[in-house]
Amino acid sequence: MKPTENIEEFLKLEKPHVTTGGEMDKRTLDDSFAAMDDTIRGNKTNAAGILLRSRAARLAAAAAIIVAIGLLMVYRNPPVPQQPLQTTSVAKSPADMLTAMSLNMAWRRGGIEAVDDQSSKAFKMLGSKPTRASIQELLVELNGV
Amino acid sequence: MKTVNHKKLVKTMCILLTVLTFASVAGAYPPDNAAVLYYKAFLMLQEPSEEVKNMMREMREGKIKSNDQIKQHLQDNRNVMEFAEAAAEIRQCDWGYDISRGLGVLMPELLNLRLTAFMFTAKAQILAEEGDYKAALSKCLTIHKMARHMSDSLLISYLVGASLNNLANQRIEDFLSIMPEDIETLVWLKSQTVSISVNAPSIKVAMAREKEIAMQELRRERIDSLLEAMGDDFVTDEITADAVKKVRAGDRKFFKDNREYYAGLMDDIIVALDLPYQQSHRKLDRLNDRVQKDAKTNPAAIMAALLVPANSRVLTIGTKRSTFFNAIRAAIDIYIVKAKTGRLPDTLPADLPRDMFSGEDFEYEKIKDGFVLRCRGKDLDKDEIYQYDFKVSK
Numbered sequence: 436m437k438p439t440e441n442i443e444e445f446l447k448l449e450k451p452h453v454t455t456g457g458e459m460d461k462r463t464l465d466d467s468f469a470a471m472d473d474t475i476r477g478n479k480t481n482a483a484g485i486l487l488r489s490r491a492a493r494l495a496a497a498a499a500i501i502v503a504i505g506l507l508m509v510y511r512n513p514p515v516p517q518q519p520l521q522t523t524s525v526a527k528s529p530a531d532m533l534t535a536m537s538l539n540m541a542w543r544r545g546g547i548e549a550v551d552d553q554s555s556k557a558f559k560m561l562g563s564k565p566t567r568a569s570i571q572e573l574l575v576e577l578n579g580v
Numbered sequence: 581m582k583t584v585n586h587k588k589l590v591k592t593m594c595i596l597l598t599v600l601t602f603a604s605v606a607g608a609y610p611p612d613n614a615a616v617l618y619y620k621a622f623l624m625l626q627e628p629s630e631e632v633k634n635m636m637r638e639m640r641e642g643k644i645k646s647n648d649q650i651k652q653h654l655q656d657n658r659n660v661m662e663f664a665e666a667a668a669e670i671r672q673c674d675w676g677y678d679i680s681r682g683l684g685v686l687m688p689e690l691l692n693l694r695l696t697a698f699m700f701t702a703k704a705q706i707l708a709e710e711g712d713y714k715a716a717l718s719k720c721l722t723i724h725k726m727a728r729h730m731s732d733s734l735l736i737s738y739l740v741g742a743s744l745n746n747l748a749n750q751r752i753e754d755f756l757s758i759m760p761e762d763i764e765t766l767v768w769l770k771s772q773t774v775s776i777s778v779n780a781p782s783i784k785v786a787m788a789r790e791k792e793i794a795m796q797e798l799r800r801e802r803i804d805s806l807l808e809a810m811g812d813d814f815v816t817d818e819i820t821a822d823a824v825k826k827v828r829a830g831d832r833k834f835f836k837d838n839r840e841y842y843a844g845l846m847d848d849i850i851v852a853l854d855l856p857y858q859q860s861h862r863k864l865d866r867l868n869d870r871v872q873k874d875a876k877t878n879p880a881a882i883m884a885a886l887l888v889p890a891n892s893r894v895l896t897i898g899t900k901r902s903t904f905f906n907a908i909r910a911a912i913d914i915y916i917v918k919a920k921t922g923r924l925p926d927t928l929p930a931d932l933p934r935d936m937f938s939g940e941d942f943e944y945e946k947i948k949d950g951f952v953l954r955c956r957g958k959d960l961d962k963d964e965i966y967q968y969d970f971k972v973s974k
Contacts, residue, residue: 534683535793537811539683540809540811543814547739554691558688
């Protein structure tokens with residue numbers, strides 16, 4: 436009979452009368468934990484060993500790691516979206532947008548509305564201008580009064 | 581004695597000079613050049629918000645009446661309108677273009693003139709709503725005068741000028757249809773339109789100026805800035821892209837040959853503009869086809885092919901503008917007959933301004949609530965015959 440079966444038989448037949456102290460308990464627990472750790476470590480080594488023993492599995496694992504790193508890089512540093520090609524009218528200075536040639540081309544593209552739009556954009560780029568200047572404002576500006 | 585006389589002479593001279601100086605200052609307004617006042621007006625121009633801009637457009641389209649926001653915008657710009665109105669009355673207008681810049685000449689005034697014209701149409705509609713039709717029509721005439729000041733400068737200013745004329749013509753057509761019979765206002769309007777027609781913008785003058793300025797651009801040292809000004813979006817096909825490549829690589833002889841070809845073509849175009857509309861249109865189309873064909877085999881034609889616009893379309897825009905104005909002038913005469921006799925004439929009165937598409941009198945038709953003036957020739961670009969409807973107020 437195997438030792439495990441002996442113990443099971445013994446527990447079934449009669450209640451064991453074992454008197455345990457604190458030291459005994461501690462030793463038993465320590466032994467148990469050590470046995471458990473050994474078992475876990477042993478199982479892990481076995482699983483990894485089994486896996487790495489296969490060449491195909493090793494290649495698959497390498498590929499998985501590369502993919503994981505790639506994904507990590509993509510999510511950490513997302514690619515900058517490609518800027519749409521800027522149209523010439525945007526790239527030009529406001530003054531360039533108000534030349535006869537540029538306005539001629541605007542007319543060819545979209546008639547009077549296109550001329551209006553282009554001129555309007557140019558003026559917006561030039562910024563706002565003073566619409567009125569009171570005498571008081573001028574005095575303040577000139578004399579600091 | 582001599583010293584006393586000398587002192588008196590000096591004193592008199594000083595007084596005379598002072599008086600003359602003040603007299604010249606007093607007589608300096610309005611200036612001889614309308615552009616001075618326009619530029620002054622534009623310095624104070626407050627652009628409308630998008631909301632007000634849309635409202636003003638809807639008002640022009642007859643969808644809404646005037647409202648407080650539009651009136652406030654006009655009130656904010658009352659000085660702009662005053663200066664522009666004074667400028668429109670001045671005969672000469674020199675915008676101070678630097679022709680040496682070629683087609684790179686700056687034209688910031690075009691948009692401001694349009695915005696000012698929009699304000700005049702809004703003001704005219706408000707005056708009409710208030711029943712002051714003569715003042716309303718006067719604002720429309722101001723727009724015509726403003727258009728005259730810009731139309732002979734260059735091709736683009738001619739086209740923008742045509743848009744202003746169209747704006748004014750539409751309002752006058754509307755007001756004639758709703759205003760009560762008033763022979764005094766009609767006779768006044770007739771005399772005003774005659775003077776405007778005498779000074780009508782000339783497409784030939786604009787084309788000749790365009791040629792003069794463009795000739796400055798057809799040089800090796802100017803070509804990069806010219807192509808930049810034309811933008812990238814005009815290169816729509818491989819032929820144009822190839823032409824641009826050849827232009828960029830062109831030597832001095834290439835540009836000399838191109839200048840000669842362009843000048844010859846523009847001269848042919850200017851001559852063709854003298855023909856009646858239908859013939860002129862056909863001739864311009866043929867010239868356009870010729871230059872496009874030449875450009876494939878003759879490097880000297882490349883710049884002309886790139887620069888010359890659709891001239892037949894420009895011709896149509898000009899013809900449409902003058903035909904609409906002639907229809908208004910003819911309608912005024914018909915309204916005068918109605919005011920004098922109490923009824924619309926059965927046939928078109930003699931010697932009225934003509935339909936410029938056909939060179940003939942308008943086709944006149946009395947309808948239930950007014951009359952129609954119909955063109956006899958069609959717009960060859962749109963294959964359309966225009967007609968102008970005039971109502972008679974009850």
